[in-house]
Amino acid sequence: xxxxxxxxxxxxxxxxxxxxxxxxxxxxxxxxxxxxxxxxxxxxxxxxxxxxxxxxxxxxxxxxxxxxxxxxxxxxxxxxxxxxxxxxxxxxxxxxxxxxxxxxxxxxxxxxxxxxxxxxxxxxxxxxxxxxxxxxxxxxxxxxxxxxxxxxxxxxxxxx
Amino acid sequence: xxxxxxxxxxxxxxxxxxxxxxxxxxxxxxxxxxxxxxxxxxxxxxxxxxxxxxxxxxxxxxxxxxxxxxxxxxxxxxxxxxxxxxxxxxxxxxxxxxxxxxxxxxxxxxxxxxxxxxxxxxxxxxxxxxxxxxxxxxxxxxxxxxxxxxxxxxxxxxxxxxxxxxxxxxxxxx
Numbered sequence: 001x002x003x004x005x006x007x008x009x010x011x012x013x014x015x016x017x018x019x020x021x022x023x024x025x026x027x028x029x030x031x032x033x034x035x036x037x038x039x040x041x042x043x044x045x046x047x048x049x050x051x052x053x054x055x056x057x058x059x060x061x062x063x064x065x066x067x068x069x070x071x072x073x074x075x076x077x078x079x080x081x082x083x084x085x086x087x088x089x090x091x092x093x094x095x096x097x098x099x100x101x102x103x104x105x106x107x108x109x110x111x112x113x114x115x116x117x118x119x120x121x122x123x124x125x126x127x128x129x130x131x132x133x134x135x136x137x138x139x140x141x142x143x144x145x146x147x148x149x150x151x152x153x154x155x156x157x158x159x160x
Numbered sequence: 161x162x163x164x165x166x167x168x169x170x171x172x173x174x175x176x177x178x179x180x181x182x183x184x185x186x187x188x189x190x191x192x193x194x195x196x197x198x199x200x201x202x203x204x205x206x207x208x209x210x211x212x213x214x215x216x217x218x219x220x221x222x223x224x225x226x227x228x229x230x231x232x233x234x235x236x237x238x239x240x241x242x243x244x245x246x247x248x249x250x251x252x253x254x255x256x257x258x259x260x261x262x263x264x265x266x267x268x269x270x271x272x273x274x275x276x277x278x279x280x281x282x283x284x285x286x287x288x289x290x291x292x293x294x295x296x297x298x299x300x301x302x303x304x305x306x307x308x309x310x311x312x313x314x315x316x317x318x319x320x321x322x323x324x325x326x327x328x329x330x331x332x333x334x
Contacts, residue, residue, distance in 0.1 A: 005264065015275075035293075051295045058297070058323030107304070112329065128314060128329050131304035138296035143315070143328030160293070 031077045032098050032106060034159040037139070038072040038088045041065035041152040055141070055156070065152060078108070078159060089153050091115040092144050093124065096157070099131065106159045107133045112144055136160040175204070179211055301325035 039052065041059065045067040048056045052068040059065060074086040078098035085095045097109040112128040127145065134140050139156040147153055174190040175197070177183075186194075198205045226234075299319040308314045311332045319325025 006267070015278075054297050055324050061323060062317075110327075126309050127312060128306070128308045128327070130306040130314070130327050132327070133302035133304055134298060135300070137293070138298040139324070140298045140301050141317070141324055141326030141328075143326065143330070145312070145329050146331075158293075 030101075031079045032101055032136075032159045034076050034078045034084075034096060034098075034108075034157070036074040036076070036086050036088075036094060036096075037070055037156040038074065039154040039156055040067075040069050040071050040089070040147070041154055042067040042069075042150075044151070055139075063152075068154075083109075083111075085113075088144060088155055090147055092153055094142070094144075094155055094157075098159070104135070105133055106136050107131060108157070108159060110142065110157065112142065112155075114145075132157075134159070175208075178208070298325040301327075303327060 039055075041063070043064055043066055047067045047069060049068060049070050052070065056068045059068070071089055076084045076086060076096070078084055078096055080098050080101075083095045083097040085093055087093050091114055093113040093115055095111040095113060097111075099107040099109055101107070108131070110128075110130050110132055111126060113124040114127055115122055116125050117123075128142075132140060137158060137160050139158045142155040142157060144153040144155055172190070174186055174194050177186060177190075178194060198208060301317075301319055303316050306314045306316065306327060308329060312329045313332050315328040315330050317323060317326045317328060
């Protein structure tokens with residue numbers, strides 16, 4: 001009876017461990033969690049958001065911008081072959097589509113759009129199309145363009 | 161008391177019982193009879209008044225004292241009985257020793273915790289619960305294709321020593 005108790009307990013522990021591992025593993029064909037940060041780069045100040053410190057140090061070497069602030073955070077779920085759109089700042093918009101996904105890489109189709117009004121109707125004008133193959137987790141940057149006040153719009157994109 | 165039992169039970173003398181201090185065995189009727197008898201019999205009342213209760217150590221004097229060897233023999237018997245009792249109990253403590261029950265409880269607790277964790281991971285609440293996502297910046301990015309429109313040029317930032325990886329849209333005149 002005592003041996004049976006130990007065997008039963010051991011089986012339960014193993015099953016629980018396997019179950020937890022299987023439940024936590026994301027499915028390769030399932031939706032991906034994504035997030036887009038809307039970032040304003042400026043030359044008017046030197047205010048840098050704490051989360052953007054590494055980005056600021058990187059961009060300050062190549063561009064003239066000194067201040068970096070987070071204007072918004074846009075969480076979204078990306079489903080395969082179905083584009084999700086997020087508004088950034090002013091009339092900039094971003095369309096993201098999940099192409100492929102594995103534990104090591106995520107492939108996103110990214111389209112930068114500008115909403116313009118022509119003939120009383122709004123339409124989306126494509127500014128940039130690209131396909132990014134990235135490691136799940138870290139932010140990749142998309143430099144979108146100038147804002148009306150001369151600052152620059154950056155979209156930071158990550159998915160997992 | 162039924163008549164036939166009276167033949168089996170020795171005759172009770174309440175007065176003798178009183179003289180011997182055996183008061184607890186007297187019935188209420190016997191007490192009432194004694195009171196009536198003593199109130200009408202001055203000689204008996206006088207005899208009773210002079211009677212003394214039996215000495216409390218009378219019972220002790222009838223028992224011989226235990227010698228030192230006798231006590232030693234008694235304690236040897238007690239010790240032997242305790243040892244044999246301990247030997248009988250030993251097998252039920254389990255092969256793991258006296259802590260066997262503790263290990264079993266720990267294993268069962270661990271199994272229960274693991275099962276609860278597995279069930280939680282599979283539950284809808286776990287799927288919707290926010291997972292921690294630390295802020296990191298890509299040092300490497302593969303750009304499969306890129307097209308820009310209008311008066312713009314794309315700039316691919318490889319990352320690594322060049323900084324954070326990304327794709328930038330720049331005015332064509334820059």
